Amino acid sequence: MTERKPVICPDCEADDLPSLDRRDFLRSVAATTAATASGLTLFATPKPAAAAPTPTSPPETAVKALYDTLTEAQKKEICFDWDYKDPQRGLLRTHVSNNWHITKPTIDSEFFTKEQRHIIHDIFKGLFNPDWYEKILKQLKDDTGGRPWGAAQNIAIFGKPGDGKFEFVMTGRHLTIRADGNSEAHVAFGGPIFHGHAASGFNEKVGHPGNVFWHQALLANKVYQLLDGKQQERALVARLPAESAVGFRGPDGAIPGLPCSEMSSDQKAALKKVLESLIEPYRKEDQQEVLACLERQGGLEKCRLTFYKQGDLGDDGEWDNWRLEGPAFVWYFRGFPHVHIWINVADDPSVPLNARG
Secondary structure (H helix, E strand, C coil), rough: CCCCCCCCCCCHHHHHCCCCCCHHHHHHHHHHHHCCCCCCCCCCCCCCCCCCCCCCHHHHHHHHHHHHHCCHHHHHHHHEECCCEEEECHHHEEEECCEECCCCCCCCCCCCCCHHHHHHHHHHCCCCCCHHHHHHHHHHHCCCCCCCCCCCCEEEEEEEECCCEEEEEEEECCCEECCCCCCCEEECCCEEEEEEEECCECCCCCCCCCCCCCCHHHHHHHHHHHHHHHHHHHHECCCCCCCCCCCCCCCCCCCCCHHHHHHHHHHHHHHHHHHHHHHCEEEHHHHHHHHHHHCCCCHHHHEEEEEEEECCCHHHCCCEEEEEEEEEEEEEEEECCCCCEEEECCCCCCCCCCEEC
C-alpha cells in the first residue's frame, strides 16, 4: 500500500426561556423532529412544495426569544441587517465555509447570560433529529480538541425575529447551520450548510473509524457495487472538484457522473436509501423542505451520482469521495483526508452561492 503524505487543509487548521417554557419547547422539538423519508416517490413527477420551517417552528420561536433578551451592546456584536455584506466574505448571512467564526463571542463565554446560553442550545438541538443530537455533539467535541459544546461555536442573527425576515446562523470548525423560518423561501436549511468530522485524526484511517457520517458513504458505495461495468465507468471520475464547488449548474449544466434516470429499479431503491440517510440528521421540517426542493426540479431522475478516484484512502476501491447532484441540489461528500460535507439545496437553480473552501 502506498504511504500517503499528510494533507494540509488551511481552513480546518483555523479560519429558562423568557417567553417559552423550556420543557414545553423541548417536547415540541421532539414531536416535530421525529422523521422518516419512507414512502416518498422521489423518482416520480415533481409535486408542489411540502412543509417547511415557519417563524413559529420551535427553533425559530426560540430565536425570537433569544433576540428579545439581547441588550443593545450584545446586538451590536452579533446582530446584523438582513442583507449585511462583510468586506471579506460578502453577503455574510449566506456565507459557508468548513471552518469559520461568524462573530467573535463564543457561546459559552460571559458575553451571553446563562439563560441565553440555554436558549442557544435549545435552538441548536431543535435543528436536528433527536437521534442525531449526541452524534453531532461527539463530532463537535472530536473536532475542537475535546472542548464541550459552545466553547468553539459562534452565532449571529440577521434581520429582526418577529418583524419580517430573519435568520440565525451558528458556525465553528466543521459546522455551519441555520434557522430562518423559511425567510429564504426558495432554499432548504436557510442556505448552504456544512458538516465535517475528523474522528481518527486529521488524516483519517481507511474505513473512517468512529466517523458519525461515514455510514452515508457506505450506502453510496453499495449503489456503486450494484452498477454494471458500463455504469461504473460513467459514474467514476478521475479528479475531485474544488472543496466549495457546490454552486448550482441548472437543468442544462454539464454535470458529470451517471444519470440516476438510467438506473434499474434496484439501483434506484438503493439510491433512495442514500438520500434518506443524508437528510436523516435534521428536523422533520428541513427534511421535507429538502425533498420538496428536489422534487420541484425533477427529483432524483434529474440527478447524477459521481464517485472520484482521487483521494481513495487505501486505494481499495471503496470510494471516500462522492457527490449527488441535480439542477438545484448538491450534496458533496468529501472523505479525504477526513470527512467534509457541503450541502446546497434549493427549488430554483438561480439561487447564488457564497462559499469558501
